[in-house]
Amino acid sequence: MTKTNSLAFYCIIVLGLTLTKIQLSDESELIIKRPNANLSRVPKDLPLQTTTLDLSQNNISELRTSDILSLSKLRALIMSYNRLRYLNISVFKFNTELEYLDLSHNELRVISCHPTANLKHLDLSFNAFDALPICKEFGNLSQLQFLGLSGSQVQNSRVQLIGHLNISKVLLVLGDAYGEKEDPKCLQHISTETLHIVFPSKREFRFLLDMSVSTTISLELSNIKCVLEERDCAYFLRALLKLRKNRKLSHLILNNVETVWNSFINILQWVWHSPAKYVSISNVRLQGQLASSRFTYSDTSLKALSIRQVVADVFSFPQRYIYSIFSNMNIQNLTVSGTHMVHMLCPSQVSPFLYLDFTDNLLTDMVFKDCRNLTGLKSLSLQKNQLKNLGNVILMSAEMTSLQKLDISRNSLRYSDGGNPCSWTQSLLVLNLSSNMLTGSVFGCLPPKVRVLDLHNNRILSIPKDVTHLQALQELNVASNSLTDLPGCGAFSSLSVLAIDHNSVSHPSEDFFQSCRNIRSLTAGNNPFRCTCELREFAKSIGQASREVVEGWPDAYKCDYPESTKGTPLQDFHMSPLSCDTILLTVTIGATMLLLAATGAFLCLYFDVPWYVRMLCQWTRTRHRARNIPLEELQRNLQFHAFVSYSGHDSAWVKNELLPNLEKDDIRVCLHERNFVPGKSIVENIIHSIEKSYKSIFVLSPHFIQSEWCHYELYFAHHNLFHEGSDNLILVLLEPIPQYSIPTNYHKLKNLMAQRTYLEWPTEKNKRGLFWANLRASINVKLVNLAEATSYTQQ
CATH class of the missing domain: 3.80.10.10 (Ribonuclease Inhibitor)
Known part of the structure; x- marks a missing residue:
C-alpha cells in the first residue's frame, strides 16, 4: 500500500x-x-x-x-x-x-x-x-x-x-x-x-478470509467493495458467516462500504443474526435498485446499530420498505445519520427502542406524527433536520410517555402558541432547542419537569415575566442570543448552571446573585458591559464569587462602554460609593455648601468685610451724587496741597509742628476741624477733602489705629490711589507701631507699611530739618502745574 x-x-x-494506550515510563520528557x-x-x-x-x-x-x-x-x-x-x-x-x-x-x-x-x-x-x-x-x-x-x-x-x-x-x-x-x-x-x-481499495471483495479469531472482541473491516455484480458480495457474506464461530465478538465496525441496495440489506440481515452486540456501518455508497423481501428480526444479540454517512445513487424505488425495516427493528439503540432520509415510519407495534438518533437527515414535522408505539423511548435526537413548527414536535412528544432526552437543535423551529395546548410529555428532563429561530415566546410553553434546557443561538430578546415556572430546572443555556439582562431565578428556583455569554447584556441586575443563590456555574462573558454605576454592585458580586462558579473570569468579562473604559476587565473597574449613591451625594454636597457658607461667614467677620461693604456703599452714593454736580464745578482745580489725617490725641503735634512748618511755605493744608463743610456727612467731607487735595498725609501712631474715622480716611485715600492712578499717599510714622498691635481690619495699613516708604518723625532735633525738607518736597513736586487755589468758601 x-x-x-x-x-x-x-x-x-x-x-x-x-x-491504544501506550504507557511510557514516568520520567521527565x-x-x-x-x-x-x-x-x-x-x-x-x-x-x-x-x-x-x-x-x-x-x-x-x-x-x-x-x-x-x-x-x-x-x-x-x-x-x-x-x-x-x-x-x-x-x-x-x-x-x-x-x-x-x-x-x-x-x-x-x-x-x-x-x-x-x-x-x-x-x-x-x-x-x-x-x-x-x-x-x-x-x-x-x-x-x-x-x-x-x-x-x-x-x-x-x-x-x-x-x-x-x-x-x-x-x-x-x-x-x-x-x-x-x-x-x-x-x-x-x-x-x-x-x-x-x-x-485493498482498488479491487472487488473476492476472497474468503477467516476472520473469526477466537480472542477478538472488536473487529473492524475497512474497504468493502462489491458493486460490479450482486454475487460479488456473496464472498463478503460468506466471510461474515465464519464470524459466527467467535462467540466473544461484541463490536463489529464496517468502514468504506460500496455495494448495491440488495446486498446492503443482506449485510444488515446477517448482522441481525451475528454474535455482535454493537454494530457500526459508516461511509456507505449504495447503487442499484431494491427488491422487497422479508426482513427477519428474531434470534438477535444486537443491542445497538449505527449507520452513518450513506450516499445513494438511486432513490426511484418505494422507500417505505427501507423505513419499515428501520422502524420495526427490535433493538434498544438505533442511529441513522447523514443519510438524507426524508421520513421515518412509526413502528407497527410497541417498540423496544430506548435510544433513537436521526441526526443530519431531511426529516420534517411529519415524523412520528400520532405515533403511540414509542412509549419506552428515553432519548431522541432529531438534530440538523428540516423541522419547522415546534408545536408539532410538542404534540409528537406527548405520545412518548418515557422520553427523558430530546435534541431538536440545528433546525428551523419557530413557536407560536396559536391556542394549541402545551402538551409536552411529563417525563422530559433534557431538552436541546439550540440553533433554531425561537423567540422569548418559547418560555410560555416548556416541559414542566425539565432539568436541562439548551436555547443557545436563537433569537431571544428577553425572557418574559409570564414564563412557565420550571421548579426542576437546573441548567439553562441561553448563550448567543440578544438578551439584555440576566434572568432572575424567580421562575427557576433550582437553577444551578447558567450560560448567557455572547448576548447583549450591558447592565445586569445587581440582585442577580441574591435571586439565584443556588448558582454553582455562571458563564456570562463576552457581553457589552456598560461600566457605570448600575454595574458596580454586579461587578463586586461576580468578583467575590469563586472562579469555580464564574466561568471564564476574568478574561471574558470586559467593559464595552463608555469609550474611556472599553476593554477594561471588570475586575479592574471601580467606582466610588459617593458617585453612585444619589442620597449620599446630595447630603455630601449639602454639607459641603453649609461648611463653605460657615467658613465664608467666619472669614467675613474675621476680616471685617461688612465694614468694607458699608464703606463701598458710602463711596458709591457719594460718587453718584457727584455726577449731579454741574460740569464747570467738576472741572475746578485742586484747593489744597495736602489733606492731613490724624488722631485727636496727636492734634498737638499737628498744630504745633506740622502746620507751622508747612504753611510758612504757602502750602495749603486741609484739616477736618476747620475745613469740613457743616451739613454734609462725615464720609462726604472725607471724600471731598481727599479729592480736593493733591496729597493725603497720614500721621501714624498707636492712637491712629484706634480711631475709626482715621480708618475711613485711610480706606478712601487708598481707594482713590487705585481709582485715579496717582501716588497721593504720604505716611508719617510719629511713633513706632508693632505689627501685632494693628487690628485685623487694618490689613490695608499693614500692606502699605510693608510696600511703601514712610517718613519717620525723628526724636533728635538736628534731624528734623531733613524730615521737613523731604515732606515739603513730596508735596511741592507738582506745584508748578497747579493753578492758583480759589478761596474755600464755608457753606
Whole structure:
C-alpha cells in the first residue's frame, strides 16, 4: 500500500492509535516535533535528552545508526509519511529504552530484524511489503500492545511467530495482490482483542478470509467493495458467516462500504443474526435498485446499530420498505445519520427502542406524527433536520410517555402558541432547542419537569415575566442570543448552571446573585458591559464569587462602554460609593455648601468685610451724587496741597509742628476741624477733602489705629490711589507701631507699611530739618502745574 491511500484510511488508523494506550515510563520528557519541515535526513542537532522525536511528513529516505546513536533516552520515534524503503532494526540497538516506533505510510519493502524486547507499539502498516514483515525476533516482544502490519501475502508460517503474544490491537493492511495465494485460516494464530483489517481499495471483495479469531472482541473491516455484480458480495457474506464461530465478538465496525441496495440489506440481515452486540456501518455508497423481501428480526444479540454517512445513487424505488425495516427493528439503540432520509415510519407495534438518533437527515414535522408505539423511548435526537413548527414536535412528544432526552437543535423551529395546548410529555428532563429561530415566546410553553434546557443561538430578546415556572430546572443555556439582562431565578428556583455569554447584556441586575443563590456555574462573558454605576454592585458580586462558579473570569468579562473604559476587565473597574449613591451625594454636597457658607461667614467677620461693604456703599452714593454736580464745578482745580489725617490725641503735634512748618511755605493744608463743610456727612467731607487735595498725609501712631474715622480716611485715600492712578499717599510714622498691635481690619495699613516708604518723625532735633525738607518736597513736586487755589468758601 503506497502513500496514495485515501485520507480516510489515515483517519481510521489515527483513531485506532488514539484508542491504544501506550504507557511510557514516568520520567521527565523532552519532546521534539519537526513535522512538515521538508527534511531529507534526520537532523544532527537533536538534544541528547530527547525522549520523543516526531519527524513525520518529511522526505527522509534512510535511517542509519549514527542518526540516533546519541539519543540514549529515546522512548518514542514517529517517522510516518516519509520515503523509507529499507530498514535494519539493528539501528535501534543502542536505543534500549525505545518503546514506541511508528514507521507507517512509507515505502518499506524489506526489513532486517534485530532483538528488541522493549517495544510496546510497532506500526509497519501502509507500506509496500509483499509478505507480512514478521521476524522471528518479534516473538520476543512480550510487552507489545499494538502491532501494525501490511502485506499482499499473509502466510501461516509468519503469523505463527507471534501467535503466543497477547496483543491488545492488531492492524492488518492487505495489499492489492492479496488473494492470489490466499490462506483463509492464516489469522487463526493471532491472539488479540481488537483486530482491524484494511482490504485493498482498488479491487472487488473476492476472497474468503477467516476472520473469526477466537480472542477478538472488536473487529473492524475497512474497504468493502462489491458493486460490479450482486454475487460479488456473496464472498463478503460468506466471510461474515465464519464470524459466527467467535462467540466473544461484541463490536463489529464496517468502514468504506460500496455495494448495491440488495446486498446492503443482506449485510444488515446477517448482522441481525451475528454474535455482535454493537454494530457500526459508516461511509456507505449504495447503487442499484431494491427488491422487497422479508426482513427477519428474531434470534438477535444486537443491542445497538449505527449507520452513518450513506450516499445513494438511486432513490426511484418505494422507500417505505427501507423505513419499515428501520422502524420495526427490535433493538434498544438505533442511529441513522447523514443519510438524507426524508421520513421515518412509526413502528407497527410497541417498540423496544430506548435510544433513537436521526441526526443530519431531511426529516420534517411529519415524523412520528400520532405515533403511540414509542412509549419506552428515553432519548431522541432529531438534530440538523428540516423541522419547522415546534408545536408539532410538542404534540409528537406527548405520545412518548418515557422520553427523558430530546435534541431538536440545528433546525428551523419557530413557536407560536396559536391556542394549541402545551402538551409536552411529563417525563422530559433534557431538552436541546439550540440553533433554531425561537423567540422569548418559547418560555410560555416548556416541559414542566425539565432539568436541562439548551436555547443557545436563537433569537431571544428577553425572557418574559409570564414564563412557565420550571421548579426542576437546573441548567439553562441561553448563550448567543440578544438578551439584555440576566434572568432572575424567580421562575427557576433550582437553577444551578447558567450560560448567557455572547448576548447583549450591558447592565445586569445587581440582585442577580441574591435571586439565584443556588448558582454553582455562571458563564456570562463576552457581553457589552456598560461600566457605570448600575454595574458596580454586579461587578463586586461576580468578583467575590469563586472562579469555580464564574466561568471564564476574568478574561471574558470586559467593559464595552463608555469609550474611556472599553476593554477594561471588570475586575479592574471601580467606582466610588459617593458617585453612585444619589442620597449620599446630595447630603455630601449639602454639607459641603453649609461648611463653605460657615467658613465664608467666619472669614467675613474675621476680616471685617461688612465694614468694607458699608464703606463701598458710602463711596458709591457719594460718587453718584457727584455726577449731579454741574460740569464747570467738576472741572475746578485742586484747593489744597495736602489733606492731613490724624488722631485727636496727636492734634498737638499737628498744630504745633506740622502746620507751622508747612504753611510758612504757602502750602495749603486741609484739616477736618476747620475745613469740613457743616451739613454734609462725615464720609462726604472725607471724600471731598481727599479729592480736593493733591496729597493725603497720614500721621501714624498707636492712637491712629484706634480711631475709626482715621480708618475711613485711610480706606478712601487708598481707594482713590487705585481709582485715579496717582501716588497721593504720604505716611508719617510719629511713633513706632508693632505689627501685632494693628487690628485685623487694618490689613490695608499693614500692606502699605510693608510696600511703601514712610517718613519717620525723628526724636533728635538736628534731624528734623531733613524730615521737613523731604515732606515739603513730596508735596511741592507738582506745584508748578497747579493753578492758583480759589478761596474755600464755608457753606
